[in-house]
Each structure stands twice: as structure tokens, then as C-alpha cells.
Amino acid sequence: MNQEDLWRSFPTTATEFEAMFPDEKACRRYLVEVRWGGRPRCGKCDHDRVWELTNGRFECRQCGHQTSVTAGTVLHKTRKPLRMWFRAIWEMSVRKNGISAKELQRILGFGSYETAWTWMHKLRRCTRREGRDRLDDDVQVDETYVGRRCRTHGRGTSKALILIAAERGGRTRLEHGLSLKETDMAGFFLRNIAPSATVTTDSLQSYSQRAVAPRSHHRVNLKQLDIKNEDPLHQCHRVANLLKRWLLGTYHGSASRKHLAAYLDEYAFRFNRRKTRGVGRIAARLIQQAVAVRPITYRTIVHSPVAP
Numbered sequence: 111m112n113q114e115d116l117w118r119s120f121p122t123t124a125t126e127f128e129a130m131f132p133d134e135k136a137c138r139r140y141l142v143e144v145r146w147g148g149r150p151r152c153g154k155c156d157h158d159r160v161w162e163l164t165n166g167r168f169e170c171r172q173c174g175h176q177t178s179v180t181a182g183t184v185l186h187k188t189r190k191p192l193r194m195w196f197r198a199i200w201e202m203s204v205r206k207n208g209i210s211a212k213e214l215q216r217i218l219g220f221g222s223y224e225t226a227w228t229w230m231h232k233l234r235r236c237t238r239r240e241g242r243d244r245l246d247d248d249v250q251v252d253e254t255y256v257g258r259r260c261r262t263h264g265r266g267t268s269k270a271l272i273l274i275a276a277e278r279g280g281r282t283r284l285e286h287g288l289s290l291k292e293t294d295m296a297g298f299f300l301r302n303i304a305p306s307a308t309v310t311t312d313s314l315q316s317y318s319q320r321a322v323a324p325r326s327h328h329r330v331n332l333k334q335l336d337i338k339n340e341d342p343l344h345q346c347h348r349v350a351n352l353l354k355r356w357l358l359g360t361y362h363g364s365a366s367r368k369h370l371a372a373y374l375d376e377y378a379f380r381f382n383r384r385k386t387r388g389v390g391r392i393a394a395r396l397i398q399q400a401v402a403v404r405p406i407t408y409r410t411i412v413h414s415p416v417a418p
């Protein structure tokens with residue numbers, strides 16, 4: 111089966127999901143389809159003739175190397191059943207507001223909160239697809255701030271800056287902004303918005319011609335706007351409101367600044383798929399990503415957070 115057919119055949123409801131993935135074998139078979147198009151390959155010599163062993167691992171007929179479908183992926187060396195991972199992916203993708211580590215711990219019966227927290231962060235790293243298309247056509251850009259002001263951190267007393275780009279009626283991109291300096295802004299535009307787009311911003315100085323170019327730039331002075339007119343940045347304002355509500359609701363505002371970029375990725379992942387027909391298919395996308403992303407350890411998560 112090709113990837114699109116696989117995606118289409120993915121369960122759209124929880125009942126279908128339980129029926130399609132009743133055991134380890136079913137989950138493994140599905141991962142083999144997603145990762146190798148149904149034909150397992152040797153992790154060492156890339157040979158495609160392998161034996162399937164009774165423990166679910168594969169042995170290469172050419173070099174004898176043993177591998178598993180999760181080796182070299184984000185699920186690398188997991189000691190927990192794949193069914194649990196599938197369940198975590200399902201809950202994170204399908205629930206409108208995702209799931210907190212605490213809820214995940216409860217649902218899967220983990221002894222430690224740390225395990226659930228690590229799983230969530232591993233899956234969050236799968237919500238950003240490398241090489242994805244930049245936003246195009248009509249794109250609104252705005253900034254907002256989240257979190258509490260914090261006196262104890264001396265000069266870093268301000269809230270966290272978030273840059274928002276939103277296509278009219280479409281996708282969004284969110285970044286934890288370093289500053290409102292022109293060079294940082296230019297970087298945000300470069301990473302997230304195609305040169306052919308038309309960009310609408312307010313009159314803040316940071317949205318200078320140099321930062322926005324070569325995109326066409328529509329600059330509005332919000333203060334001079336007639337109230338009866340449509341808010342020219344309504345899409346950004348909507349995303350900002352939903353995002354803040356999500357951070358407060360699911361995380362009670364406790365999403366740490368250090369990992370904010372990862373939370374933004376997770377939020378945008380679901381938001382950009384909000385119109386997906388058959389909500390379960392959002393989980394299929396996350397599974398595709400999970401076998402494409404390299405292994406990540408707890409140490410990496412703690413010491414090298416996702417870049418803003």
C-alpha cells in the first residue's frame with residue numbers, strides 16, 4: 111500500500127482504532143507498511159530480504175544483523191508495548207486540545223510522570239515536518255505574548271514573544287521569537303513565508319520593508335481602522351486567542367519557556383489539520399512522522415530543546 115492509501119485506510123473513530131490495532135502484531139505490521147512500504151529492510155546493509163523472527167524482530171539473510179521496525183526511529187529501544195505508543199499518538203492527535211503528560215500517565219498507567227512527560231516530548235518532535243512548504247498567498251503576521259511576568263529572572267522579566275503567521279482560512283506557523291529586531295523578523299519570514307506571498311501586518315516598526323521583502327507588504331494602521339471594517343489580522347488574532355486558551359487549559363499556563371517552541375509545534379500540527387475528514391487520520395500523520403524522526407533521548411529533550 112502506498113502512503114496515501116495507508117492514510118485513507120486509517121481508522122477515523124476510536125472503535126475502529128481499537129479494532130484495527132488489537133495487539134502488538136497489528137501495530138508492528140502497520141509500522142512496517144509506513145516505514146518500508148510493507149517490505150522490511152536490514153538496518154545495517156539495507157538488504158531487503160529478511161526473516162521475521164517470532165519475537166517480532168527481523169534478521170537479515172545477507173549479513174545476519176537483527177533489527178526491529180522501531181530501530182532508528184523516535185520509538186528506538188522502547189521497552190513499552192507499541193499499543194501504548196499508538197494509544198498515546200491517538201490521544202494527542204485526535205483530542206481537540208491534545209493531552210497533558212499527567213492525563214497520559216493516568217490513561218496508560220505509568221508509574222512515573224517523567225515517562226509520560228518524555229513520551230509527550232518525543233511525539234512533539236514529530237509534529238514538525240522537515241522541508242514542509244512555506245505559507246503562501248494572503249498571509250497575516252502578528253506577534254503576541256504568553257506566560258507570566260517573572261520578577262526573579264532579573265532582566266528577562268518580560269513574557270515570551272510568539273510570532274504568528276496565518277494564511278487566510280488555512281495553515282499557521284508559530285515561533286517562539288527571540289526579539290522584535292529586524293534581523294530576527296527577517297529570519298521568521300524566510301523560514302515560514304514564501305517569497306511570492308502577500309503579507310499583511312500592523313504598523314509596528316519591526317515589520318519593516320527590509321524584514322518583509324521580497325514579499326508584497328500590506329501595512330495597516332489598526333488605530334485608524336473603522337470598527338465596522340473586518341479586522342485585517344483576524345486570523346492571527348484568532349490563533350493567538352486559541353493558543354493562549356490551550357496553554358492555560360491543558361497546561362494551566364505551566365508549559366515552560368524552555369520547551370515553548372515544542373508546544374507551539376504541537377499546537378500548529380493540530381490546528382493545521384482541523385479540517386481533516388475523519389479526525390483519526392491526524393494520528394496517521396503523526397505515526398508517519400514517528401518512523402521518520404531520528405531517536406531522541408530524555409537527555410536531549412532536557413538539554414537541547416527544539417530551536418525557536
Ligand SMILES: [Zn+2]
Pocket residue numbers: 152153154155156157170171172173174175
Ligand atoms: Zn544486512
